[in-house]
Amino acid sequence: MRSLDPGAGAPDLAAENEALLEFLYVAPVGLMEISPDGEVSIMNPLAVQLLMPLAGAAAMTNLFTALEPFAPDLRFMATSFKDGRGTICENRRIHIGQADGADPRVLACTLIKVDEARIMAVLTDVSDQVAQERRLKQAESWFSLILSGVNDFALMSLDNNGRISSWNESGIRQTGHERKDVLGRTMNVFYFPDEAVQGRALQQVDLARRDGWHIDEGWRRRKDGSRYWCQSLVSALEEKGGDILGYSVVLRDVTEKRTSADEVRRLLTTDQLTGVLNRSRFFELAEAEIARWRRFQQPVSALMLDIDRFKSINDTYGHGGGDEVLRAVGRVLSGGLGSIGMVGRLGGEEFAILLPSIDPEGARSMAELLRSGVSTLRPTVGEEVVPVTISIGCAGLGGDVDTIDKLLKRADEALYEAKRAGRNRVAIRPLGRAA
Amino acid sequence: MDYGTADIRDIDAATPEQLASLPFGVIGIGEGGDVEVYSATESRLAGLSPERVLGKHFFTAVAPCMNNFMVAHRMDEEPELDATIDYVLTLRMRPTPVKLRMLKRPGVARRYILIQR
Numbered sequence: 001m002r003s004l005d006p007g008a009g010a011p012d013l014a015a016e017n018e019a020l021l022e023f024l025y026v027a028p029v030g031l032m033e034i035s036p037d038g039e040v041s042i043m044n045p046l047a048v049q050l051l052m053p054l055a056g057a058a059a060m061t062n063l064f065t066a067l068e069p070f071a072p073d074l075r076f077m078a079t080s081f082k083d084g085r086g087t088i089c090e091n092r093r094i095h096i097g098q099a100d101g102a103d104p105r106v107l108a109c110t111l112i113k114v115d116e117a118r119i120m121a122v123l124t125d126v127s128d129q130v131a132q133e134r135r136l137k138q139a140e141s142w143f144s145l146i147l148s149g150v151n152d153f154a155l156m157s158l159d160n161n162g163r164i165s166s167w168n169e170s171g172i173r174q175t176g177h178e179r180k181d182v183l184g185r186t187m188n189v190f191y192f193p194d195e196a197v198q199g200r201a202l203q204q205v206d207l208a209r210r211d212g213w214h215i216d217e218g219w220r221r222r223k224d225g226s227r228y229w230c231q232s233l234v235s236a237l238e239e240k241g242g243d244i245l246g247y248s249v250v251l252r253d254v255t256e257k258r259t260s261a262d263e264v265r266r267l268l269t270t271d272q273l274t275g276v277l278n279r280s281r282f283f284e285l286a287e288a289e290i291a292r293w294r295r296f297q298q299p300v301s302a303l304m305l306d307i308d309r310f311k312s313i314n315d316t317y318g319h320g321g322g323d324e325v326l327r328a329v330g331r332v333l334s335g336g337l338g339s340i341g342m343v344g345r346l347g348g349e350e351f352a353i354l355l356p357s358i359d360p361e362g363a364r365s366m367a368e369l370l371r372s373g374v375s376t377l378r379p380t381v382g383e384e385v386v387p388v389t390i391s392i393g394c395a396g397l398g399g400d401v402d403t404i405d406k407l408l409k410r411a412d413e414a415l416y417e418a419k420r421a422g423r424n425r426v427a428i429r430p431l432g433r434a435a
Numbered sequence: 436m437d438y439g440t441a442d443i444r445d446i447d448a449a450t451p452e453q454l455a456s457l458p459f460g461v462i463g464i465g466e467g468g469d470v471e472v473y474s475a476t477e478s479r480l481a482g483l484s485p486e487r488v489l490g491k492h493f494f495t496a497v498a499p500c501m502n503n504f505m506v507a508h509r510m511d512e513e514p515e516l517d518a519t520i521d522y523v524l525t526l527r528m529r530p531t532p533v534k535l536r537m538l539k540r541p542g543v544a545r546r547y548i549l550i551q552r
Contacts, residue, residue: 021482024528026496042528045500053503057521057532 030123036078036116038064050107050123054096063121070096071109078111078119085113093126106130158234158247162186162205165246174253176223187249190220192227208234209244220251229255271345273323274330282344286354286404289342293356293397301363303353304411305333305370305392308423310349313386321381322349325388328379336370352408360396360428367392367426375424389424391415438551439519443538446547451475460550464510468492471545480552482527500525501535501548510537510546524550 024031030047034040040061048060055066064075071094081088088111096105106129110122154174157166164182172178175190182189187201200216207214213235220230231252237245269281277285293300307313307329314322326349333343333351341355355363374390393414395401401410410429418427436445438459446454446461454461455475463472470493473485483497494502501507501522509516516539524533536549 018483018487021527022487025483025525026499028499040530043525043530044528045498045525048500048523048525048530049503052500052523053505057523060523060530060532 030121032063032121032123034063034119034121036113036119038062038075038078041118047121047123050125067094067109070094074109074111078113081113083113085115087112088119091124091126093130104130104134154251154253156182156249156251157237158187158205158249160244160246162202162247164189171251174222174228174251175220181223187232190230190251192219192221204232204234205247208236208247212236212238217254228253271330274326274345276330276334276351277342277344279344279346282342282346282352282354283404285342286344289354289356290397290402290404290407294402298357299359299362299396299398300407301355301358301360301394301396302407302411303355303363303367303370303392303394304408304415305351305353305367305390306415306419307349308389308391308419313388317381317384317386321386324379324381325386328377329374329388329390332373332377333370336373337366340366352411360394360430363394363396364426364428367394371424371426391418391423392426393418394426394428438534438536438549441549443517443540443543443547446538446549447543447545458551460552462493462548462550463545464493464548466544468494470497472547477550480526480550481524506535506537506548510539510548513539515540516546526552 024044027044027046030050031042031044032040032047033042040063051060051063051066054070059066064078067074071092074089074092074094077088090110091108092110094107094109096107105127106125108124108126112120112122114120154171155168156164156171159165163184163186165184167177167179167182171182175182177189187204188199191201200218204214204216213233215231215233217229217231219227220232221227231254233250233252234247235249236247239245269277271278289300292298307325310322310325313325317324326345329351330343330345333353337343337353337355340358341353343351343353346352355366358366371390371392374388377388378385379388380386393411393416395407395410395414397407401407414427414429417429418425421427436449436457447463451474454472457474457476460477460480461472461474462470462477465471469490470488473488475485478485478488488497491497494507505520506522509518516537519534519536522533522535523530525531531552534551536551538547538549
């Protein structure tokens, strides 16, 4: 029973004393009573804990001696303090070392003169606080540098619903949007409409809510409609309890880096002569399309096509003539399909086209357009016009045709049929028919 | 038993009465850091009764003055320890030079601090 409790009956001085002792033993600040020249008359254990590693046992009996190497003026401050009582210093910070760049070790020292013979000293370890202040200062200078000087960053914050709640000069500079254009809206405002429909901006916020942060990159849209390649970092601002207060967002314009990366990718994935996909890239993308087809079972068709009598073109006009024909055909194929399909050169004069979301009948119509487009080409070699036609075979995924190899084999059979029937024509292998 | 040479195993096996007869204080700390042994000598010199101390976490609730790299850290980190250091304790708030002997040994669950004033 604690005798400090006034209801405890007769005062038990011994128990009261013990409770006081215990209170001082565990008090989380260092407390000392010292003489004006620093001699310690009373101190609690925390004071010892703080000073002992600095001064060692020998110097512990005088506070000013113990702190001499770190705060040599402390003794002078105390002895030159003329008033009979008052605060000599308050939370005076004493740096007690910061070996090899580690976090600083700092004590705060308060000295209060009680009367001519006594000074109360309070010591606290504020190392954590100082470290935190330093971090804040660093973050602050980092951010102000970004905000003021660097052009390719934009910073903003979102509220907990993902709506833009702050917007500044860096964002205006990067996107052209003024405050009134974006405040209260979601990050969809930076996306092109087709992607905004897919909800990528909101998805990013959801992922940041789940994981704490999320990084994404892709084309974004400026106010004037132009696009730029943007890396976006969304991080959740979390309260201690785990509630999300909002998000902070950094947008980075990396268009220039992207352009050179694009160039490398183009070199790695396209056929140098014709500009269509090279063989390996074509199969890579085709495999991805087949995987999607297995999940969603939307129609997928393929065309195999081949330039008629290419060998004789080469023989007649030389390889330069052959190359010119290949280039011209490549342009028609890419231009005629736009973004609907993927054109690859599989080798020699042989091309393949994959048409996602298009059934074999639709594919046949497209093939017919391409065939007639090529037949009107008039590529020239020197002064001579080289006549050029193509034959095309169509097939679709379905039934036992369930891999890219089987699909192209089926289309190749149709191509052979078209060749046999006289060239410059389209043939189709209907779905489900055995090979 | 003598302050400078007492073996941790003998101290661990001693009865409270035997510890009370020693001229130096003995504190035994369990694996979780709580005080399990608090000799009568130590109780008298520190001014704290065993009931106030036993079961409490030694370095945080009883003797925060030793919660630094010189004592607590060494006793936590070193697998085996028999070291005597000069220290200052605040017995009844008076800075008092003492010797601390820290003892730790594999096979003995408790760690011990022997305090000689």
